[in-house]
Amino acid sequence: xAVVSQHPxxxxxxxxxxxxxxxxxxxxxxxxMFWYRQFPKQSLMLMATSNEGSKATYExxxxxxxxxxxxxxxxxxxxxxxxxxxxxxxxxxxxxxxGTDTQYFGPGTRLTVL
Amino acid sequence: xxxxxxxxxxxFVQEKEAVTLDCTYDTSDPSYGLFWxxxxxxxxxxxxxxxxxxxxxNATEGRYSLNFQKxxxxxxxVISASQLGDSAxxxxxxxxxxxxxxxxxxxxxxxxxxx
Numbered sequence: 578x579a580v581v582s583q584h585p586x587x588x589x590x591x592x593x594x595x596x597x598x599x600x601x602x603x604x605x606x607x608x609x610m611f612w613y614r615q616f617p618k619q620s621l622m623l624m625a626t627s628n629e630g631s632k633a634t635y636e637x638x639x640x641x642x643x644x645x646x647x648x649x650x651x652x653x654x655x656x657x658x659x660x661x662x663x664x665x666x667x668x669x670x671x672x673x674x675x676g677t678d679t680q681y682f683g684p685g686t687r688l689t690v691l
Numbered sequence: 692x693x694x695x696x697x698x699x700x701x702x703f704v705q706e707k708e709a710v711t712l713d714c715t716y717d718t719s720d721p722s723y724g725l726f727w728x729x730x731x732x733x734x735x736x737x738x739x740x741x742x743x744x745x746x747x748x749n750a751t752e753g754r755y756s757l758n759f760q761k762x763x764x765x766x767x768x769v770i771s772a773s774q775l776g777d778s779a780x781x782x783x784x785x786x787x788x789x790x791x792x793x794x795x796x797x798x799x800x801x802x803x804x805x806x
Contacts, residue, residue: 579738609792611793611794615734619798620782620796620797620798620799621736621782621796623793623794623795626792626793668734670734670736672736672794674792679726679738679741680726680738680786680794681738682728682735682736682737682738683735684733684734684735685734685735685736687734
């Protein structure tokens with residue numbers, strides 16, 4: 578149990594375009610989903626916390642208008658990188674949890690902006 | 692502020708030997724949880740083990756055990772009988788209740804198992 582999927586696993590886009598990443602909890606309902614960003618050989622940095630049906634809470638320094646998060650249901654959250662630029666290239670990972678339980682992570686999405 | 696420190700950027704261990712990965716933390720919150728995750732080269736974060744701040748016993752999951760020393764604020768991961776497939780990055784992480792379940796990660800330790 579506790580499987581989280583992400584789609585796509587890898588995406589390459591042109592500068593200026595928008596990219597949507599989906600995060601799904603497959604076998605449980607997640608009250609909270611989290612979005613992280615990971616640069617090469619570095620740790621995970623929390624970008625935002627997303628609760629179903631409410632606005633996401635962004636960490637300091639993360640642009641809300643740049644990284645749009647929608648948590649439409651208890652099993653789906655989406656991250657849209659708007660007007661992507663090369664500096665947005667990174668590994669994006671989502672996680673999902675139920676209440677105070679362990680966070681389970683998706684396999685990640687590698688975004689490359691040309 | 693909550694902080695997780697992993698002082699070993701890289702570790703080597705002989706296959707079938709045990710290895711300890713260090714993790715210390717700092718928090719003023721009396722209620723928190725400590726996690727270890729494994730990240731192989733594929734990138735996926737794999738949950739290994741969890742220890743709650745009020746748990747009396749050290750957590751164990753198969754070959755993984757967590758050496759929880761609350762007074763020292765340390766939560767070291769012990770991997771017994773290392774296998775080649777254990778080669779990966781290992782992250783220690785902490786969740787604190789007053790942080791609305793947010794998780795802070797350490798910088799990670801790269802473990803390489805030598806045949």
